Amino acid sequence: MSNEIVKHSKIDIEVGLDTDRNPVHISWKATDSGIDEAREVKAFMLSLWDKKENNSMRLDLWNKELMVEEMRTFMYQSLVSMAELLQRSTGDEELSEDMKDFAAYFARKAGLVS
Secondary structure, eight states: OOOOOOOOOOEEEEEEEOTTSOEEEEEEEETTSSOSSOEEESEEEEEEEETTTTEEEEEEEEOTTOOHHHHHHHHHHHHHHHHHHHHHHHOOHHHHHHHHHHHHHHHHHTTSOO
């Protein structure tokens, strides 16, 4: 695998704020998404690994329209996605399954499943 850059891709996130600087409109667009126009969202979590600081950074935003039930579903789906990312990136199936078990526990506690 080469480290030579052969293409660039761009991801844009636009946040509209009210007078109190609270998000009221959030949209995103990516050059390689296959979607030509920006898509509106109610929330996002962006996690980045800082190579120099050897630390994670994150940005979490949600707008006033996001309901509690939607946030719980968003968090559950994010936990499952993180478990899958861990398995794909490290091959650690045992830890990934533990994360999925926690996600299932979270879903039950949040009332998303019975």
